[in-house]
Amino acid sequence: xxxxxxxxxxxxxxxxxxxxxxxxxxxxxxxxxxxxxxxxxxxxxxxxxxxxxxxxxxxxxxxxxxxxxxxxxxxxxxxxxxxxxxxxxxxxxxxxxxxxxxxxxxxxxxxxxxxxxxxxxxxxxxxxxxxxxxxxxxxxxxxxxxxxxxxxxxxxxxxxxxxxxxxxxxxxxxxxxxxxxxxxxxxxxxxxxxxxxxxxxxxxxxxxxxxxxxxxxxxxxxxxxxxxxxxxxxxxxxxxxxxxxxxxxxxxxxxxxxxxxxxxxxxxxxxxxxxxxxxxxxxxxxxxxxxxx
Amino acid sequence: xxxxxxxxxxxxxxxxxxxxxxxxxxxxxxxxxxxxxxxxxxxxxxxxxxxxxxxxxxxxxxxxxxxxxxxxxxxxxxxxxxxxxxxxxxxxxxxxxxxxxxxxxxxxxxxxxxxxxxxxxxxxxxxxxxxxxxxxxxxxxxxxxxxxxxxxxxxxxxxxxxxxxxxxxxxxxxxxxxxxxxxxxxxxxxxxxxxxxxxxxxxxxxxxxxxxxxxxxxxxxxxxxxxxxxxxxxxxxxxxxxxxxxxxxxxxxxxxxxxxxxxxxxxxxxxxxxxxxxxxxxxxxxxxxxxxxxxxxxxxxxxxxxxxxxxxxxxxxxxxxxxxxxxxxxxxxxxxxxxxxxxxxxxxxxxxxxxxxxxxxxxxx
Numbered sequence: 001x002x003x004x005x006x007x008x009x010x011x012x013x014x015x016x017x018x019x020x021x022x023x024x025x026x027x028x029x030x031x032x033x034x035x036x037x038x039x040x041x042x043x044x045x046x047x048x049x050x051x052x053x054x055x056x057x058x059x060x061x062x063x064x065x066x067x068x069x070x071x072x073x074x075x076x077x078x079x080x081x082x083x084x085x086x087x088x089x090x091x092x093x094x095x096x097x098x099x100x101x102x103x104x105x106x107x108x109x110x111x112x113x114x115x116x117x118x119x120x121x122x123x124x125x126x127x128x129x130x131x132x133x134x135x136x137x138x139x140x141x142x143x144x145x146x147x148x149x150x151x152x153x154x155x156x157x158x159x160x161x162x163x164x165x166x167x168x169x170x171x172x173x174x175x176x177x178x179x180x181x182x183x184x185x186x187x188x189x190x191x192x193x194x195x196x197x198x199x200x201x202x203x204x205x206x207x208x209x210x211x212x213x214x215x216x217x218x219x220x221x222x223x224x225x226x227x228x229x230x231x232x233x234x235x236x237x238x239x240x241x242x243x244x245x246x247x248x249x250x251x252x253x254x255x256x257x258x259x260x261x262x263x264x265x266x267x268x269x270x271x272x273x274x275x276x277x278x279x280x281x282x283x284x285x286x287x288x289x290x291x292x293x
Numbered sequence: 294x295x296x297x298x299x300x301x302x303x304x305x306x307x308x309x310x311x312x313x314x315x316x317x318x319x320x321x322x323x324x325x326x327x328x329x330x331x332x333x334x335x336x337x338x339x340x341x342x343x344x345x346x347x348x349x350x351x352x353x354x355x356x357x358x359x360x361x362x363x364x365x366x367x368x369x370x371x372x373x374x375x376x377x378x379x380x381x382x383x384x385x386x387x388x389x390x391x392x393x394x395x396x397x398x399x400x401x402x403x404x405x406x407x408x409x410x411x412x413x414x415x416x417x418x419x420x421x422x423x424x425x426x427x428x429x430x431x432x433x434x435x436x437x438x439x440x441x442x443x444x445x446x447x448x449x450x451x452x453x454x455x456x457x458x459x460x461x462x463x464x465x466x467x468x469x470x471x472x473x474x475x476x477x478x479x480x481x482x483x484x485x486x487x488x489x490x491x492x493x494x495x496x497x498x499x500x501x502x503x504x505x506x507x508x509x510x511x512x513x514x515x516x517x518x519x520x521x522x523x524x525x526x527x528x529x530x531x532x533x534x535x536x537x538x539x540x541x542x543x544x545x546x547x548x549x550x551x552x553x554x555x556x557x558x559x560x561x562x563x564x565x566x567x568x569x570x571x572x573x574x575x576x577x578x579x580x581x582x583x584x585x586x587x588x589x590x591x592x593x594x595x596x597x598x599x600x601x602x603x604x605x606x607x608x609x610x611x612x613x614x615x616x617x618x619x620x621x622x623x624x625x626x627x628x629x630x631x632x633x634x635x636x637x638x639x640x641x642x643x644x645x646x647x648x649x650x651x652x653x654x655x656x657x658x
Contacts, residue, residue: 095456156586160312163339187585245576
């Protein structure tokens, strides 16, 4: 996994600080050329690992990459699924079963289920999970995806419900079907690690908020340190700047020195900001004696 | 000490509450309940939590202390009543019932038995909206003149076969489902309105219920308010709630992310603020929760419910009494729309017809 990963929130009108800023970004990035330009800037700055949702727009980016592999050499998709609002809105609008019908392949399980009665569903929830993963992964066909992430809403929902087995099913499916490792985005890292251990997933890839002011770090900084000491994990730090709550230099200096942090995920909309952030990470990595990735 | 709780209604909100309650130290989930055996059995199989399809049976379980009710709105009334009769503390999804009189009756029954009640108006647990309350209580913007409450979201974006949320008389529609949120915030800040006029309940995509809600409200002390809510807004990614308040000594704007405050200096300036603009972000206003799912507020409200039960001093934020104010506000808006406003199509022609004046008549209009 790359030391530096690039995220996609800025492309989809997601900004944890300001709705105004989010909207102006949504306007700018509705033109896919503007996304491509930023992704190229990230690739050339050394942040070519792209952690993205399975938003429809990403499919168009994937098409670009497939069409011109040379231009995108060194660029790697790290998909995170599902794009949860798509499902949540559908469930509100349609109810569980019609929402499932909407997202599962027509010829697939749902029709069997509707014909064969609900008993089928109960027996084959694993099969259904896999079909949903496959439906989301379609947009990355023929592309190498070394890690496939479960978005935090789903990871944490499963965690809260205590369905340990679901993590194992997801992990095995990523391995077998996509030759990929499973990754888990979470807002509750200290509680998740023992559960992944219980599911038989050792030294997992986990992406969580890690920042100096402990913004949205359930369990706090100490909780993270203790949990990772007991259950080793490859942690990807996100929300490093705490949505702008910390100055970049101070934020990066702190995060590179958290021993459990393997990679740093960040998002930016301009070439200058991308280069600045990458340089800061490299600078403090050098200070800390870590070789540049 | 953890509270033995059953989660009733396993739709989107019910499952979210279940996951949070199951993760919080405040609760011990002893049963899950839903009329759908399929959903219940699947959840029982994977979560190992006992599923009971009959509400009566769940509420009779020995040792049960509280219920979380997240069923369609029309069921809240009898379920809450039954739970209160059995001496259970009740957390209920919003809106509480479709009758403020019924809601107040439930609130009184629970209070007389010393039970904790709470309704899922989670916005009151969001740091920015809470800060608005603090500023108003401190008189930071002087005498308040006007409040605008808005909510927009992409729920109903095309004509579809309705679930209960889209059925008339079932507590569905944008007014009950969406407008309830900004209304509840306005109730928190200014109490129950004394008047409502010019309400419009407009249906675009939904055949049986409203998709848009607009109304003017009047409060004690001359505060006026307007509400503008639309759950058929394609342009937003998810529900967006906003409050803007104007006063003689400033203006406050708040959404989930930030609070922007303009103060003239003609009223005492609270600590951390200054004359002119002060902007504070959710990053500074949000206390951490022990388990995070979808937003701190969802965990914070359940933590508060559990803590209130443990401390045994009755209801705190979002009690049934407080939620009844929102139910009453909803009733006023409905009544206004039916008498002087407009209900139904997008057609603007039925809005108060223009009466030709003297000049108009002369000119033949």
